[in-house]
Amino acid sequence: MSIFPQMIEQLSTWCLIDTWMVVMAALVAMACAIPGCFLLLRRQSLLADGVSHAALPGIVGAFLVSAWLTHGSGWNFVLLLVGAAVTGVVASVLIEFLQRLRTIHADTALGVVFTTLFALGLLMLRLFADKIHLDPSCIVFGNLEIAVVETWGDSSLPIGVLAGLVTLGLNLACLLLFYKELMAATFDPTFAESQGIPASRVQLLLAVLASITIVGAFQTVGSLLVLGMLVIPPATARLLTNSLPRMIALSMAIGGLSAVLGHALAIAAVGPLLDMAGIAGIEAVSTSGMMTLVACLGLIVAMLFAPENGAFSRMIQNFRMQLRIAEEDLLAVLYRLEESDKPVRTDQLITLVASSSGQPHWRVWAASRQLIRRGQVDGRDGVFHLTESGRMGGQRIVRSHRLWETFLAQRLGLRPEQWHEGASRAEHFITPALRDELAQELETPDQDPQGRTIPPER
Amino acid sequence: MSWLSYNSLLVLAGTTLLGAACGLIGFFLTLRRQALLSDVISHAALPGVALAFIVGEWLVPNGQRSVLWLAGGALFASAIAVMICSTLQRLRPLRGDAAFGIPLGGFLAVGVVLFSVVQQMPSGNAAGLESYLFGRAAALSTNDVFLLGGLAAGVLVVCLVCQKELLLVAFDPEHALAQGWPVARLDALLTAMVACICVLALPMVGFLLVVALMVTPPAAARFWTHRTGLMMAVSSLLGMLAAGAGTIVSGMSEQVPTGPAIVLFATLLFIVSAICGASHGWIHRWWSDRRQRSERALDDLLRNTYEAHEAAQDRQAALLPAGHDVAPEIKNAGVEGAGIELPVVYPPHLRETGLQALKRMGTSRGFLRLDSRGKWRLTTLGVQRAKAVVLRHRLIELYLIEHAEFPPDQGDRTADLLEHALGPHTVDELKEILRVDFGRGVVRSPHPLETNAAEAMAPK
Numbered sequence A: 001m002s003i004f005p006q007m008i009e010q011l012s013t014w015c016l017i018d019t020w021m022v023v024m025a026a027l028v029a030m031a032c033a034i035p036g037c038f039l040l041l042r043r044q045s046l047l048a049d050g051v052s053h054a055a056l057p058g059i060v061g062a063f064l065v066s067a068w069l070t071h072g073s074g075w076n077f078v079l080l081l082v083g084a085a086v087t088g089v090v091a092s093v094l095i096e097f098l099q100r101l102r103t104i105h106a107d108t109a110l111g112v113v114f115t116t117l118f119a120l121g122l123l124m125l126r127l128f129a130d131k132i133h134l135d136p137s138c139i140v141f142g143n144l145e146i147a148v149v150e151t152w153g154d155s156s157l158p159i160g161v162l163a164g165l166v167t168l169g170l171n172l173a174c175l176l177l178f179y180k181e182l183m184a185a186t187f188d189p190t191f192a193e194s195q196g197i198p199a200s201r202v203q204l205l206l207a208v209l210a211s212i213t214i215v216g217a218f219q220t221v222g223s224l225l226v227l228g229m230l231v232i233p234p235a236t237a238r239l240l241t242n243s244l245p246r247m248i249a250l251s252m253a254i255g256g257l258s259a260v261l262g263h264a265l266a267i268a269a270v271g272p273l274l275d276m277a278g279i280a281g282i283e284a285v286s287t288s289g290m291m292t293l294v295a296c297l298g299l300i301v302a303m304l305f306a307p308e309n310g311a312f313s314r315m316i317q318n319f320r321m322q323l324r325i326a327e328e329d330l331l332a333v334l335y336r337l338e339e340s341d342k343p344v345r346t347d348q349l350i351t352l353v354a355s356s357s358g359q360p361h362w363r364v365w366a367a368s369r370q371l372i373r374r375g376q377v378d379g380r381d382g383v384f385h386l387t388e389s390g391r392m393g394g395q396r397i398v399r400s401h402r403l404w405e406t407f408l409a410q411r412l413g414l415r416p417e418q419w420h421e422g423a424s425r426a427e428h429f430i431t432p433a434l435r436d437e438l439a440q441e442l443e444t445p446d447q448d449p450q451g452r453t454i455p456p457e458r
Numbered sequence B: 001m002s003w004l005s006y007n008s009l010l011v012l013a014g015t016t017l018l019g020a021a022c023g024l025i026g027f028f029l030t031l032r033r034q035a036l037l038s039d040v041i042s043h044a045a046l047p048g049v050a051l052a053f054i055v056g057e058w059l060v061p062n063g064q065r066s067v068l069w070l071a072g073g074a075l076f077a078s079a080i081a082v083m084i085c086s087t088l089q090r091l092r093p094l095r096g097d098a099a100f101g102i103p104l105g106g107f108l109a110v111g112v113v114l115f116s117v118v119q120q121m122p123s124g125n126a127a128g129l130e131s132y133l134f135g136r137a138a139a140l141s142t143n144d145v146f147l148l149g150g151l152a153a154g155v156l157v158v159c160l161v162c163q164k165e166l167l168l169v170a171f172d173p174e175h176a177l178a179q180g181w182p183v184a185r186l187d188a189l190l191t192a193m194v195a196c197i198c199v200l201a202l203p204m205v206g207f208l209l210v211v212a213l214m215v216t217p218p219a220a221a222r223f224w225t226h227r228t229g230l231m232m233a234v235s236s237l238l239g240m241l242a243a244g245a246g247t248i249v250s251g252m253s254e255q256v257p258t259g260p261a262i263v264l265f266a267t268l269l270f271i272v273s274a275i276c277g278a279s280h281g282w283i284h285r286w287w288s289d290r291r292q293r294s295e296r297a298l299d300d301l302l303r304n305t306y307e308a309h310e311a312a313q314d315r316q317a318a319l320l321p322a323g324h325d326v327a328p329e330i331k332n333a334g335v336e337g338a339g340i341e342l343p344v345v346y347p348p349h350l351r352e353t354g355l356q357a358l359k360r361m362g363t364s365r366g367f368l369r370l371d372s373r374g375k376w377r378l379t380t381l382g383v384q385r386a387k388a389v390v391l392r393h394r395l396i397e398l399y400l401i402e403h404a405e406f407p408p409d410q411g412d413r414t415a416d417l418l419e420h421a422l423g424p425h426t427v428d429e430l431k432e433i434l435r436v437d438f439g440r441g442v443v444r445s446p447h448p449l450e451t452n453a454a455e456a457m458a459p460k
Helices: A003-011 A016-041 A045-069 A077-101 A106-127 A136-141 A159-177 A179-187 A189-194 A199-217 A226-240 A244-268 A270-276 A287-305 A311-340 A346-357 A361-373 A388-410 A416-429 A432-441 B006-031 B037-059 B067-089 B097-120 B130-134 B142-161 B163-171 B173-178 B183-205 B210-221 B228-252 B258-276 B282-319 B328-334 B352-365 B380-402 B408-421 B424-434
Strands: B368-370 B376-378
Touching: A003 A244, A003 A270, A016 A045, A016 A159, A016 A179, A016 A199, A016 A226, A016 A244, A016 A287, A016 B097, A045 A077, A045 A106, A045 A136, A045 A199, A045 A226, A045 B097, A077 A106, A077 A159, A077 A199, A106 A136, A106 B210, A106 B258, A136 B130, A159 A179, A159 A199, A179 A189, A179 A199, A189 A199, A199 A226, A226 A244, A226 A287, A226 B097, A244 A270, A244 A287, A270 B097, A287 A311, A287 B097, A311 A346, A311 A361, A311 A388, A311 A416, A346 A361, A388 A416, A388 A432, B006 B037, B006 B142, B006 B163, B006 B183, B006 B210, B006 B228, B006 B258, B037 B067, B037 B097, B037 B130, B037 B183, B037 B210, B067 B097, B067 B142, B067 B183, B142 B163, B142 B183, B163 B173, B163 B183, B173 B183, B183 B210, B183 B258, B210 B228, B210 B258, B228 B258, B258 B282, B282 B352, B282 B376, B282 B380, B282 B408, B352 B368, B376 B380, B380 B408, B380 B424
Parallel strands: none
Antiparallel strands: B368 B376
């Protein structure tokens, strides 16, 4: 009721800081999309999970070194990137080493390595808490609200924006430079090996890219929460398209959009909603969490409505096929009735087809309307008659059915009670070419094993 | 020594029990190849705990939140996460890793949002929810410890009772299904127990590190034994040790958080296992590699000696005029063999240092002997062994030439590589297949022996 004015009021307080936060988050989300897409296609998304945990000691170590170098007066972004690259390499080398032992499974090796490195990072954080001012939950879950305040030198440009730009640039550069190698190693590792692109090198490149991206993002969305941005937008894009360049572009767009929407919802929507539910006094929730949540919602929408892989399009495809089968069943029954010259009333016919093929009554009815609309059946004066084109369709189905019965009986040696069932199912999937093959194989029979005429092809 | 107080000892007992339960359940989980399911479950627990807190606050403002209530919330969220996982697995483009990664990231995000809500609630900071993030065993109250420990013990008992069924499903789900076992229900039971244990271990090690207790001890146990029952025991023992040691260390120092301490101890145990493990450990592998190599060298020495004498005998027999016989020492080598000791003929390219070790090994097995003139000889036992080795080599060579259509010169070299890998059972099979005449105990070599016996028999 009063929620929309409240939301608009909240949004009207949008200021420069909000813009910077959104820019920061969007840059990070777009950078994540690039390694995320390749990891998803290689079915290695959990490597991102592993590296996102393993990045913690790298971050803490870099902070320690820069605190030691500058005597505790700030931190060095370059050192941070180096720390990230080092942990990425260490984590992936350790995982690969454990997998080579062959004593433990691949995912177990991943679990052992990343939990150890994460525990090490937490321990370092606690032990050197007096030397560096880092809050564990800030690193792990990010805090845009704090990150935006830290600016580069005297300018108003937040360091996080700079970090996002650098990681995005690095990712884009690697994408352009190694596009061919990455694509080959992802889709056809054997071919890649034969072209002199070593799989382990590409693996390492991806791990390092993911690691650098994660560390670039830790201020903004947190070193753990970045996992969502690495997996979810690429997964959404994958459901929407089958082409790699389009997938990368789409997931970058989805990532950027989630950042904008996520921040808007975090400051404007959650508070009023909770207020309505009786929990008052919530100002704004975590932007980093909300942007991942928005990406999740996007994924759910894609799962439902994606053109090829979505649940709805599958339902429609299924329904179309079932309708086609009902139509064909109807045509075949009408053809057989014409053979024996027994006209049946419309409603009786629909009941007959529904019960014999095990389809619901309404679907057979819908199929009959469809046939009338297409002019294959003439439904006047309460009795169905096949038109010429309908007769042709029915004849094809019956021909398929009887040819298949003959084949089952003669070539596969099935018992008589098995013939009809198998043929009723197969008749809908036998193409004209297959019918010709069958006829040739069976030496153009004119009767099926039950003595009924096999109609000629039309 | 504050950690020796009653409360600390109680906490220690609770954590070690949980560690043992984690190790045991984790063993089944890794066997089922679902190690990272525990990752999903524990990440999903975060929003569950926060949601339970918010709902509790909504129902009874400023009330006391019991550990059980929060654990219930975590369990609820975990169940949803597992369902999402199995739904995503059915979508072809997202099958595999992504189906785990999406709920991981998604639930984490929900958790972070909910936690930011909790922190703004009036009683949010008093909630002690921080310990769910990074684990703080010492913060548990006596009642909590009894509760968590009791539930962990319950899970342990269920696990031991259903041990046979769980193993069957873990090893061969198709077979189990064919045998009429309710595989889906047993899987659900395993997942439910994993979720229970994960949720119980949350306040102790924190949600991010529960995975380690589920994954690392079973992985370490694999280095110790092949036998399932023993591996189970080792896994839970290692879990117990890690949890106990971690709790003690973090109890002694304020600065060391419990979760990371436990995990790092688990990793330490893993490293120790990987090095010292009795069945796959690095030392064991190194040692058995070495033993195998010297065993091969000894076999080569025996074969070389035998073949040299055999060749010498053939040559002498060809040279001697009719009516004369070859020297008994040489004659007996190839034909009658038994009861005769042969002077050792060293294969070419044998290193001096390796030779000493080889002689020691041969002596201890009773194959070699130093005679009164200071020369090494094959004992009768050694000759027997040499015959077996030669027979094995020639059977393989014959098989390769006759059945695998190898050219004769390649047959010999390939047999060199294969002979050490084949067991006595395979040799028997080869005898069956080839149907050769064993009148002399050894078949003739398919290729001419080129050893220059006179030269080879010179003392080295």
